[in-house]
Amino acid sequence: MLVPLEHVIALSAVIFGIGVIGAVTRRNVIVILMSIELMLNAVNLAFVGFSRAWANPGGQVFVLMVITVAAAEVAVGLGIVISLFRNRDSVDIEEVSLLKW
Amino acid sequence: MVDTAAAATDTTLLRWIPFLPLAAAAVHGVLLGLVRRPLSRRGTIFLSCGAVLASFLISLFAFAELLGPEGPRVRVDNLYTWIGAGKFSAEASFLLDPISAVMILVVTFVGFLIHVYSIGYMDDDHRDDKGFQRFFCYLNLFTFSMLMLVLGDNLLVMFLGWEGVGLCSYLLIGFWYSDRWNAYCGMKAFLVNRIGDFGFLVGIFILFWALADVGKPTVAFREIAAAFPQIADRMVTLPAWLGGAQWKLATLVGLCFFLGACGKSAQIPLYVWLPDAMAGPTPVSALIHAATMVTAGVYMVCRLSFLYAAAPGASAVIAWTGAITAIFAATIAITQTDIKKVLAYSTVSQLGYMFLAAGCGGYAAALFHLATHAFFKALLFLGAGAVILAMHHEQDTDKMGGLARAIPRTRWVFLIGVLAISGIPPFSGFFSKDEILLTAFGAQSIPGNTWLYAIGVVTAALTSLYMFRLYFRTFHGATRLAPENFRRVHEPTETVRYPLYVLAAFSLLAGFVGFPQVYGDWLGIPDSNSLAHFLAPVLAGGVHDPGVSHGEELRLALFAICAATGGLLVAWWLYLRSPELPGRIMQSFHAFWRLLHEKYFVDEVYDALFVRPTVWISDRVFFRFIDAGLIDGIAVNGAAHGVQALAARGLKYAQSGLTQSYLFLMILGTVAIVGWLLR
Amino acid sequence: MSAGAVLFYLFAGFTILASLGMVLNIRNTVASAMSLVVAMISLGAIYVLLDAYLVAAIQIMVYAGAIVVLFLFVVMLLNLRTDVFPVARSRLPKLLGIALSGWGLWVFLRLLAGTLPAISPAPEGFGGFRELGKALFTRYVLPFEVTSFLLLAAIVGAVILAKRRID
């Protein structure tokens, strides 16, 4: 193998961290969804790395599952975004704070 | 001693005996409870009676199978492992040995007859449309439970049936629940039985604890019997709050089990529920509260005979309790006027006889009397039921008299029953009661066994006295009915009458299965007491030898006959010859008469001692203070109010509605966990 | 250092830069989306380097080809030229969150060193569609089916949500 597994996992961790930061700090709902996608990708990378390390296809199978789930999530999430935009004319997530005391 | 722990033939026949009635009951229950479409009368009859008849036939077959080959007469039908925990495993399995064979025959046969009888008896019950099917549903359920009880291979299955019959008795006593009094009686029966069941359970626990202590954790009868000698003689120290005395384990366990028997079989001090149980329909009184369920205690004592044989103390207690109960109930019965009450007290008294025999070691005698009593007492109850039907649900003998002309058939069968219970030869009661008295007379191991015998004889005299009193007051003398009512008295229908005939035949002949050896020697019949020999292999002590010479035995029998006839004559003199006499006696001994008539005020005493304090405590302390005050007030509502206040003060501000703050908190938690895991 | 390693670190750099670009570009949503695409494609390349060919192809097809296009589609549908939002209500927790996640990341990376097995050369046909297909339809068939149901639910949900009127 070309690089040690640690580096792969480290890369995945870094990407995940970036995704977290994006999800926490950005206020544009769409960008938040993107950040979530980024996190999912980080997880996928970890899966692939491990599945390569142990020569076990299971990890890649689960990557496929994750991709499917991501697609579903995006479809629904963007649907929500659209209806949200229709109602509030904004994609600022802090606009959507009705459900509180 | 039972040595058949290993030698048992497997069979798959037995399971059908209890399960057919269960299936019938289940069908009824589903139709009534879920589908809510009651079956037609014909269908109900066919289903229930058919199920019981089938299980009776199967029982006959199994019995024949059992009689066939010599050797260990034990059949086991193992369904599955009910409870398996480590070394301990309780099988859901049925055991057929001579004891349970006799029991299932009695149960299914009498049960079937009473099912048939109920067709006619419940026919005029129009209190609610579903009543008919509901009644048969309960009857089938009872039959199932009773069969579980007698067929159970281990204490747990037996206990299952034990509770089941208790439940069914509750349901059937309060069958006409619209009447508060019936509901109350059912409740009373249930609660009093609970006390007994408690004793039973404690017995099981102690026994199991001791067996596990010697490395044989089991509840199966035969294994217990095999392992019992190891633990029979060890001493148990009661906890300090029970006096901390040293008890022999066998005695302790035996007494615990006997407490259960007292509850189920209505012995002092727990007999009070049985007379009130007469609130149920008469077939119920006949089946449950005379023939089968109340004898469960006797059955249990015989089933555990190996235990009681090793516990003379417990046996003495049983014998004395039985004797005292017998005479006690008999004296009460003398003054009762309600036809069913009289029979109820006589049942208590006869059960006392059985325990007397069992306590004195005559387990075969006890079972013998159990069987005969099942027949003639069922006969008496059903006859009483016929009378009650004829009288249009009038039970008070003060309003009867001279019915012999109106309902001759009923009168004759009833007479047979009376003769049988009074112990007039050659009716079945004579043989069984005689054997019991003999056993009591010969039981040297029991302190004061001669007194037991004396009590037995006196009770026999009293028995024939009150039974003939009942008979004369019901069927003879001048009628106390208004003429137009008297004209409306009529014979019951066939389905009511034919069971009476069959039972009459059996109460006439059933005695000969236990034909004493004395007369057997006259007629040159070896082993004439076939029942005893049949039961011998599974009973402690085998064929019980009272150790009384033949001449002595004959003299005792003569004595008993004299006592019975004496009672008969007294009754005849008092209630036919000079009917005004009882009134005068009542006047002169009024206080004593009242004492008897009010059943020694036992109910009142119990009410004052136990019921009222319990009710007071549970109402004032447990309900109003603990439940309503502490639990509802402080725990439940208090917690709710506290949480509400907390949330309203500060917690709600955490609910900012900002999705990202939630997300942030989530990440906070995750990071914390990860950090802690990786620390 | 082998050519594969060079490519790996190259694409790793691309990925990180693109992700940062996506997160930090606070003016232009489409630009964020585009940098996300770059990240996806570089990840796909990394998958190729890790012998996960099928996953790489699907990564590019689904993520780059469909999901992000969907993002762009929505952005354009809502016609968000630039997203300038009023001042945020809560900054502190976010910064704290960043710090904490950074710390957690650091701990993780520090503990990562030398804990994982060395990677052996991949067996023949590893990561190919044949092997994965076999695994997917034999051993993991239940998750597969369940995921298909999830997709169905998602389709229905998306349609219902995006409809103008629910009639």
Place this chain on the structure above:
Amino acid sequence: MPDLGVLLKLLFMVIVVMAALLPVITWVERKQSAVMQDRIGANRADIMGIRAIGLLHPLADVLKLFGKEDVVPLGANRWMHLMAPVIALIPGIITLAVIPFAGVYDFGSGPVSMVAADLDWGMLYVFAVGSIATYGTVIAGWSSNSNWGLLGSLRGSAQMISYEVTMGLSIVGLFMCFNSLKLQEIAQAQDTTFRVFGFLEAFGWVHALPRWVSVVKLPMWGILLQPLGFILFLTCIMAENKRPPFDVPEGESEIVAGYHMEYSGMRFGLFYTAEFLEVPVIGMIVTTLFLGGWTIPWLSTQKIIGGLTGVLGVGAATGLCFLLHVLSFFLKVIAMIWLQMQIRWTLPRFRYDQVMDLCWKIMLPLSLANVFVTAIAILALQRLYR
């Protein structure tokens, strides 16, 4: 590091396509439209009076486009606006890398596969790359700050995503038949023939069949195994290319020029090139998948080489065979290009909703049905022949 052979093959493809095919295609497009519309067509461009029936027009176009000013409209996102055409062009070019333009030959130094990158997952690669092409459209329309462009790219993205789904499903059946995703393998698998009524043997009365039954043989081409798949795939991939009749993203009569209306000069030329580049690429893919790729019907490689060896010796025979294969490949490709032209100039533009309905309501179910039927047929045949 890629060796020389790979580079050579790639260069061969790129040069052939870009330098030879593209200009010709533009010319053919003009001429064919003219023929079909009963015009003379482009014929005025000349060098010192030599017109060469308009063959110089492509050159003139290129010169003109280079000469024009490259306008970036006001309020546009400059970088993206500049990048979009490149993104649009790249996928078409790099797709060429996996297309086998000839078979596998042994010139004495081991077998050489005549494809730049002989990937196991070649077809997936094609899909992946093709899915990137969407961005060109999307970015172009969005970045050039214009409502027409925005509408165009909206339509474009929706259309391309939708048709990718059906495109993928429509050739699953083919993969089942050839049991591979490797384009070279698919092509080789088609380098043979199959007996039309061969399956009748399975019923055990083949001896009762007339003699000619086992003589009638057809080349094992995808189009013969998967006719429905062929139609679906061709439709989808043409829709991907957004040329008429699927040119709703740039419908001149509705949204002036759609996503590239704000482009001018060579950047527009790049979009233009991209579209025309897609045409031969599509032709190549379809040829490889459905028309037997480089194979020559009824003449398998072994037959050719075996037949010619006696005359020319092995090396020359192989070389000749190679040339023949390349020839047949490009003939088929040109045929496919002509077919696309035909369709492009025959059918009018669909309405947008028609495009979507065609994709989701007609072709997707059809492709699914195709997959099922194929699977069942394959299983049945396996049963019969076992």
